Amino acid sequence: MSNPVLFAVDDDPGVLRVIELDLRREYGSRFRVIRADSGIKALKTLEQIKLRNESVGLFLVDQRMPQMTGTEFLEHAMKLFPTAKRVLLTAYADTDAAIRAINNAKIDYYLFKPWEPPEENLFPVLNDLLDDWLSSFRPPFQGIRVVGSRWSPHLHQIKDFLARNQVPYQCLDIEAKPEARQLVANLGSNVNELPVAIFPDGSYLVQPTNMQLAEKIGLKTRAEMPFYDLAIVGSGPAGLAAAVYGASEGLRTVLIEKEAPGGQAGTSSRIENYLGFPVGLSGSDLARRAVAQAKRFGVEILTPQEVREIRVQDPYRQIVLNDGVEISCHAVVVSTGVSYRQLEIPGIDRLTGAGVYYGAAMTEAISCLNEEVYIVGGANSAGQAAIYISKYARHVTILVRGDSLAQSMSQYLIDQIELTENITVQLHSQVIEVQGEKFLETITISNQITGEQQTVSTHFLFILIGAKPQVDWLCDVVERDKQGFILSGSDLMRDGKYPHGWKLNRPPFLLESSVPGIFVAGDVRHGSVKRVASAVGEGAIAIQFVHQYLSHI
Structure with a gap:
């Protein structure tokens, strides 16, 4: 300083x-x-x-x-x-x-x-x-300052990107902070050019993209080499585990992530049932530790970088990145995880990022101070978000379509929710409409049993439902189930027959897809257990099959 x-x-x-x-x-x-x-x-x-x-x-x-x-x-x-x-x-x-x-x-x-x-x-x-x-005198914040409107979706995107990539930042609300207005005036900008990110050296970016931010703060977005033994797509717990085990066992490894390390688990406020952490740890802490471990073994991490397509040119697998650059490798582990399913209700698109958020959105928790907050979802991620946000909000309501939380949520979370006075669980309920001009103002909730509807005032709605696999870039390269999850191992066999196009004299390995040398681990795999520990286990196991595959090419 x-x-x-x-x-x-x-x-x-x-x-x-x-x-x-x-x-x-x-x-x-x-x-x-x-x-x-x-x-x-x-x-x-x-x-x-x-x-x-x-x-x-x-x-x-x-x-x-x-x-x-x-x-x-x-x-x-x-x-x-x-x-x-x-x-x-x-x-x-x-x-x-x-x-x-x-x-x-x-x-x-x-x-x-x-x-x-x-x-x-x-x-x-x-x-x-x-x-x-x-x-x-109190020393000023030494880091990135982001100036914008509290309800700006673009501001939320910047905050989420910086937070998930472990980059300290300070957010200044243009409507509430005189300092923010003075900074904008000094830059010669106006509110139509917000948000703006100001860096410690005095430089700034107006309405920056994630890629611009990444380049400015020194994240690696371009591969150093044209060829790797192993390319891993997706850096959730499964991808990070595969990277650590692959690199530690001598494989030249590149890890490609389109948003931030940690995946969906990285947004969890507290994971309390992960082996070896009796008091729990946050998803961001788990991601930080895993990234440090991977880098220690020489893993090259590209973020934010997205895979556009993958081509098979035996014995190589060609990965085409979003910027057109191609990376060649012998083996691929797909660990892209899943994303939350979007609600298709009136008003939702316009208010996403302006009071409506998909995922836990921990960056918005402090903004929930003394607010009425609603959370849609009944799985662990929804329970973790509710407990964390309840520390700030006046009251949190969990909206669940089913008749109990026990169907999809761990008992330790259910117990904590029952003991938290300012959390209410509302069963048989779903949001059917959201309203607001510049930001979320009200939501309409319908009871699936009685049909009764109620409209309530709120500025915060967090949606944590469903699981949509993030594998559109694979297109028809590998076989998938009806929901889009990747099939692997014995799930590919039909009446003892190998999958279509399979050219090897052996059945697919346990975590191998319908294309030899392309493996899958974590939530994106058909039949996977949606838990952090199982994802880490699959990532580690996948490397053993990668070694077996490499030994025969």
Whole structure:
């Protein structure tokens, strides 16, 4: 973190040099000394300091300067850094101006030139002012700041992308934070050009895409090599486990992820039934640990990067990325997981990201403070989200179509929900419509038994239902079931016959698809157990079959 700034402004080069030397000698170990020879130049520098989210502790400014007097400069500067101490340098003839500056620019002190010796006439005054400033100084946030409207779907997308990729950020609501409006004004932007992401070096991106953010923060989006032993598509628990075991056993491994490591599990607020973690761990923590472990073994992780298609050119598997780049490999593990099923009801598309969220959306939890929140879903992910959000919300209602939670939710979560006073479970219920202009305002709930409908006020609806496999890019390459899940192993055999197009003199391995060398692990596999531990297990097991496959090509 950069030290706070002491800013000296004087149009006399000799005086300015002396001021700088005195300040550096006395305060250089605790503060950064910056100088400018005019008020106009100083203001431009201040705008850059503000964009970098740095702090100014004190202004030491000469009154008599052309174009802009010291008082005029301080009146502008105090809008950018209102807490900074302000000292005006004057001559005896400028006493009246100094007095007026106390009223207009709210200066804290004025000093007569010359101030020699500084040990008697300068430092005692500045020491007192800086001690007072430091007593209330709180270091500013050092990271990415995102400015936008609270209900902007694009803002939600940026927050979700940064959070899931473990990148610290601060969100500033343009409607609620004066600081946000000042930043936008400094950039010369307007609300129609939001959201804007401002980086620690003062640079910024207007309405950035995930790819632009990734390149700016240093995520790897392009492969280093044209060929790998193993390519893994999807970095949920199954993909991360496959990456760790594959790379640790000597396979040149690349992991391709279109959003962020961790997959759906990475959005879980607390996983309490994962072996070896008696107090549980968050999905983001599990993802962070697994990514660090994979990188330690040399796994190359591309994110955000998407696979467009896969081609079979024996003995190679050609993966075509969304940007047109092709990666060649011997074996592929598909571990793309599943996504939540979307509700097809009136108003849903327009309000998605503006009060309606698919998944747990942990980035929005703090926004739920003292709000009425509704969650659609009855599986573990819905239960975990409800318990986490209940720490902020006034009340959380879980809407379940069935007659109990026991059909799809772990008992430990059901017990916690029953013990949480501000969580209610509403059975036989489904949302049939959402309403709102710029953001979600009400939802209509229907009881499937009685047909009764009720419209309730809420700004937050979280949808965690269904499981749709993310394998559209595979098209007709591998065999899938009616729901789109990938068939593998014995599920591919029909009356003892190999799957169509199978050319090898052996049946498919346990986790091998209908194409030799393309394996599947985790939730995207037909018949898989939708649990984190089983996904990790399948990812590890898949590598053993990869080795067997590679030994015979």
